Amino acid sequence: MIIRHRTLAATIAVAACFALAACGGSTSPAATSSPGTSDAPSSSSSAPTAAPGGKFSVAIEQPQSLVPSNCYDLYCANVLNAMFTGLFRFSTLPGGTVEPVHTELTKSISTADGGKTWTFEINPGWTFTNGEAITSKTFVDTWNFAALGTNGQQLGFVFGDSQLNVVGYSDVSDEKAPKAQTMSGLKIVNDTTWTMALVAPLGKGLLENFVAGPQIFPMPSVAMTDPDAFSKQPIGNGHYLMKEPWVPNQKIVIDRNPNYKGTPALADTVEFRIYNDTTAEWADLQAGNLDVEPQLPQSALATAAAVLGDRYVNIPGSLGFGYYAFPQQGTAFKSKDVRIAIAKAINWDDINSKLFYGTQVRAGSFAPKTILGGGEDVCGENCVFDPAAAKAKLASGGGIAGNAIQFAALQGGPNTTSKAVCNQIQTNLGVACTLKLFPDFGTMLEAYANISASDPGFILSGGWAADNPTLQNMIGPSFTTGAANNYIGYSNKSFDALITQGNSAADPAKQVALWQQAEAVLYGDFVAYATSFYNTTYGYSTRVSNVKIDPTAYINISEIAVIAP
Template identity: 35%
Template sequence: MLGKRPWKVAAVPAAILLLAAGCSGGSDDDAGGSGNTVSIGIAEPKHLIPANTTESSGSQVLSSLFYPLVSFNEQKQPVEKAAESITSDDNKVWTIKLKPGFTFSNGEPVTSDSYINAWNNGAYGPNGNDGAAFFERVAGYADLQSKDPDGEEGPEKAPEPKAKTMSGLKKVDDTTFTVTLSAPFAGWKSVLAYTVFYPLPNAAFSSPGVLNEQFEQAPIGNGPFKIVGKWEHDQSVTVAKVEGFKGDPVKVDGITWKIYQDQTAEYADLVAGNVDVQTLIPIESLGSAAGDLGDRLKKTPSSDFAFVGFPTYQKEFSKPEVRRALSMAINRKEMTDQIFLGSQTPATSFVSPVVAGYRENTCGDNCVYDAAKAKELYTANGGPAEIKITYNADGGHKAWVDAMCNQIKASLGVNCTGQGEPKFADLLTKVENKQPVGLIRMGWIMDYPLMENYLGPIFSTTGSSNYYGYSNPAFDSLVKQGSEAATPEAAIKKWQEAEDILAKDMPVIPLRFGQNTYGFSERVQNVDVDLFKKVDIYKIERVAS
């Protein structure tokens, strides 16, 4: 998720972006008053409205409250969940049939309108949802957007959009609706697994098309769990099992999503048995984790892509040559070996190895450590005398950012400092407002397993997680051509051509491809963290006492 994946900046998209955090205590009975409950560490979510949630912690919480139309099997192929079927004859008009009998946790039936109303609200420009761009392919999306005369988007200045609902969404009956795309996209079924495509109940709206302001504090979903009380900001979100849920069964009666502001504090709680799962062991604890946790320390594949983005709209970073120089000034292998103890690998491409179409070393010489060449290129193109890298302090990034700064100082002879923002949400807000944060610590977890999910949201001109102002019409065109291609093979060819443009422009510095390095307490078993960096809430269970 870069998350807007504002990363999901993770997006994040979608992510997806990447965060982790910590701070609280609690008993085994936090989630619903039963001993058959678990606690899982997260960071403070930015939002808990599906269409506005594009970072990993919020997405993880929503995965327990909502049930997706599709999820993915081990071959990364989409399989129906809330949907009975999702079909198309031309990859442009899609028919979605819902499984009967599903309800929201308040008893409302889940209908076609539940999706249509949620998606229209999510796409409506003045609502300012972080995940709105994920509806961009639906016919009529453009009519829900507006721009003011100076070209800046924003509900304060912009006129009312032409429409409030997308023409591409049509109800057939209570359990069937069609989605017409503005252009064919063979991967549409996979996209529907993402958080922004969850449905909303009537109770979410104070009037047609207008969300109840308090809904986010206690979201009502169609998933296996329901919220207990309200979102306790910076403390926890507690959910309890929904009796009679029609989807895949869960094995625990409740989950407490414990919110941390510091990963080392979360790790101390894990070792002490005060939290059951930590999805990312902090850098500082990697050396001791095997001894602390034994066989409760696990590693699984991840779609995590770590990088730093340039504010390309600022003059000092507007030249690709300056950006290339900074990339060549970094010794990725030294960082992954010494800071991450080999738990991550150097990234020399712009998409993860877990997706079809990945190629090694697409970044070429720009990702090869060469201090002399970097300094020559940096000096010749007037690189800034000082570099600042801003990161979220709740994600355990200080050690590697400091190491990266030391490498930049040594290679380029310029001062470099890391600046921590307390929360990922705070960092995203500053970046969205174009405040001077320097280079931006980013992470992306895929929303769906396609190359396009790494290219479109993060790098396209209108990408939901393009926080750095990068724009290249040729790149945008190739991404679009790939999306509209008739076969997966043809799509990948176009997307690879688009990635080649990124290697020339270097809007970001690829750093690392990650794996899930996580741990859990003696109270739980069958703990799995998936490619999306989420705990599988359907597998986890308590150890019988």
């Protein structure tokens, strides 16, 4: 699971996405043609040959926690991915799609009853860096710890009805008075095998995606007895280990694990440097004081290609997108034709080129082609810029009372994108457009939810980055009835049913087809539509090679090589 719900206060902060209608530095489904961009990272042509060993640095922001089941941001996830080996990892396949693949710890995962009960088997002989053996009990204890409400783990919900839906989760999830301490659906078979019973069947592909994130990483017993101390110096089973507690607001240093049972890492030491300013990161990268900057600031995009050359990477297909949502209860946007008119009056190709320098691309769906079932032009003509057709749609929809609309935005920010959109609507549609400013994201959502039937309402600028590379996770969490991230209150029984049917489908092709049908329902209602996909945009120094960041925003820490001086 890609913990990015800002899915993304975390990695590409959702609040920022909502403020700007897009988060610069995530990813998109079509390659850009900007000079100096590349669709695959490579080392500088003048760089010496890389060799195992050495030390490199990576920019991050301060993580909330380094306990895997409490890791709800991409910063902690990248650190933990280097220190732990779970059951699955995400891999970009030759065709470009991202899928979960077995790690060297996993022997098999299977079901004999159509996906309602799953059997997990791990390979023997794996240990944590403190010598504690990793067994089936390790996983069962870890998952029960994560799910128990009184433990306050942010990722415990993964075992609940929105994802895995493990039998007995509802008995343990209450944060004050759980009915039980462990989930009845988890059973130990022997030292290397355990089973997990689910309330409803789950397809193999979706289950593998759900168990591919940090919240599923095995944890030693000390993590559950003293999680606060563990967060300061985690003990893992992965490529790297932490010899000393990390220094808040300064750095996290990890060293290669000499006893790692899988493929060893290349570099001896990795230093995660904690920044609170991406501009400072960019300055350090240019000065040679930083080796990897995973997310370039918008201020760097105009010159990054010229400054870094082929060490500037801008590739499509990440799991993030911006979207606009229309209030269903207000007066201004009741007509579907009016909503389509607004979409057709905005030239996203122009905005993405001039404001984001080709690091975003206009979306025709909610999922890029790096996701199975993604990359289709589901929106069609309704999302194509056409001022004349936009005016015709506005007229057929009866126009807008007062001939004026508003977009939500946050106070204090530049709101450059929202202002550009308003200018285009005024020019191309002849409708007055202003920004409705809010002090924070929560206030914005509260005001949106409280739009009355007699109010005109305002358009919400949203952003999402999925937790895993499935079409289900691109649309389900934001638009399923009652879902935690369904900020716009969308509800359609057909959409919900298709998502649910897809979740339990055993055949991967049928599963994707059902989710695609759900996406078509969503676009048919047109109460929300994706505006742009974000590219994966990063840079690195002349001291390192083989730097890659996949569409899930995970860095290949163990495969980065330090170039010998």
